[in-house]
Amino acid sequence: MASVKVAVRVRPFNERELSMDCKCIIHMQDNKTSIVNQHQTLSHMTPKEFVYDASYWSFDHTDSHYVSQLDVYQDLGKMTLDSAFDGYNACVCAYGQTGSGKSFSMMGLADSDQLQGLIPRISKNLFCTINSGQCQQTTYRCEVSYLEIYNEKVRDLLRSKDKGLSENLKVREHPKTGVYVQDLSQHTVVNYDDVDELLTRGNHNRTVASTQMNEASSRSHAIFTVKFCQAKMVDNFPSETISKINLVDLAGSERADSTGATGIRLKEGGNINKSLLTFINVISTLADMSGEQTKKQYVPYRDSVLTWLLKDSLGGNSKTVILAAISPADVNYAETMSTLRYANRAKNIINKPTVNEDPNVKLIRELRAEVGRLKLLLESSGISAERALLQVQSEERLVEEIGVGERRLNDLTNEWKYQKDSEKEVTYVKSGEKEEKFTKI
Ligand SMILES: Nc1ncnc2c1ncn2[C@@H]1O[C@H](COP(=O)(O)OP(=O)(O)O)[C@@H](O)[C@H]1O
Ligand SMILES: [Mg+2]
Structure with a gap:
């Protein structure tokens, strides 16, 4: 606000x-x-x-x-x-x-x-x-x-x-x-x-x-x-x-x-x-x-x-x-x-100003937070309250879910990098590169 x-x-x-x-x-x-x-x-x-x-x-x-x-x-x-x-x-x-x-x-x-x-x-x-x-x-x-x-x-x-x-x-x-x-x-x-x-x-x-x-x-x-x-x-x-x-x-x-x-x-x-x-x-x-x-x-x-x-x-x-x-x-x-x-x-x-994050990047950030949470859950010794609440799922299930999340994170990040690289050719100004004009395709 x-x-x-x-x-x-x-x-x-x-x-x-x-x-x-x-x-x-x-x-x-x-x-x-x-x-x-x-x-x-x-x-x-x-x-x-x-x-x-x-x-x-x-x-x-x-x-x-x-x-x-x-x-x-x-x-x-x-x-x-x-x-x-x-x-x-x-x-x-x-x-x-x-x-x-x-x-x-x-x-x-x-x-x-x-x-x-x-x-x-x-x-x-x-x-x-x-x-x-x-x-x-x-x-x-x-x-x-x-x-x-x-x-x-x-x-x-x-x-x-x-x-x-x-x-x-x-x-x-x-x-x-x-x-x-x-x-x-x-x-x-x-x-x-x-x-x-x-x-x-x-x-x-x-x-x-x-x-x-x-x-x-x-x-x-x-x-x-x-x-x-x-x-x-x-x-x-x-x-x-x-x-x-x-x-x-x-x-x-x-x-x-x-x-x-x-x-x-x-x-x-x-x-x-x-x-x-x-x-x-x-x-x-x-x-x-x-x-x-x-x-x-x-x-x-x-x-x-x-x-x-x-x-x-x-x-x-x-x-x-x-x-x-x-x-x-x-x-x-x-x-x-x-x-x-x-x-x-x-x-x-x-x-009500909010930081305008790119929707794909927002998705990546949320996914990253979720993977982090799952990892913590896996690391926590014994049966934490949350694990009990979720009735978690065996350890193998958790490891599996973390793996899936990490692969998806990797894919999304690479996709984003690829997209930025192709856009860069057309429209971007890179910090420190003074007055450089990128050629339009
Ligand atoms: N702060 C200022 N100092 C000097 N001259 C000003 C200032 N503000 C306005 N003027 C002059 O007053 C005149 C009217 O201003 P302008 O910005 O065109 O008004 P508006 O866009 O509100 O109709 C212009 O000639 C402008 O140069
Ligand atoms: Mg005017």
Whole structure:
């Protein structure tokens, strides 16, 4: 069990706020964020204070406690990457009104290394760790996908044009492997340059529409996913984990009318709100449930494409972080207050992360434990309680069973090794082998 981590980040004033001579109504100290309502009479101007897992002050870069892109990576990004290396699913989800700094935190600015966001930094450091050769015997496989949800339709941002339409992909649920997008292109990457190339392509394909609040604001939700598989032999036995890192840049959380949107944009706004409304409903339901462990409630994941795809990340098998982005300006008081309240609620969500072991490897591990147990039983002198209980079976039967178990273990392990060797030719990066590309068969 692990609660969802929640961080809040405040950006500097934008041009519009500066030209309007806005006041900064946000204050941060340690992990606390407080907000003042300038419209209240002076005597009522008591700040409202919230406590989060982290509060990032990025309002003024000349401040000594200014939180840079690198600082956010070292806190949230590194935690996410560590979870993936430990075999867990991980997720970072940026929430907030249009123009509050979601894309800046997630993607950052491509033309400046210093201003790169979490997605490029996590990807870069993933390969740095692999190539540092820390785990010499480990082989890794990384695959990425990048999709956009626009008007409740899923679009593949990485599919090459000649492969035909990929505007309205279907979301499905597999009884064993969970929710997935049918026909979403998966791209094997063996170094950061591969990721960089895909990010450039995907970002170019993202639907953008200008609104009065933010010229380049995106009206869509984007999910960048890294599937990360680690395989190695430990004490002559296979070990293999598969983790999924979901990096989510949500569309603006404001009401469609607050940005002066009309016509087609209003329709988009309506659908964006449908996804976000469901997102908020899911968070509320999960937050309620955490208080009453025994009471199971219906969680409306399937009411929107976004929440269905993020089912594992919200209340499920994942270590999840919600990054709430806010404006510092008094003119955005209502939206900022709503973001802060929402983020406060999200803190209550309890997830159930588990190490995602490969099913065949799990079988091998269980079989190994069983053989070990039988051996102990055989060794225990006299008639142990357990043996008596099981009315065991003669010693010969035990020896026979151990033999069968060991042979099966051997077969399964060899099968696994063979499979990894053949996969390696196509997709694996071996620890310590810098920038080496394996040829595709
Ligand atoms: N922490 C920050 N420091 C400097 N500039 C920022 C910061 N956060 C956002 N900005 C700038 O504010 C503008 C809006 O941010 P953006 O990330 O596009 O918002 P959103 O994705 O939430 O709509 C962009 O020009 C961005 O570069
Ligand atoms: Mg954006």
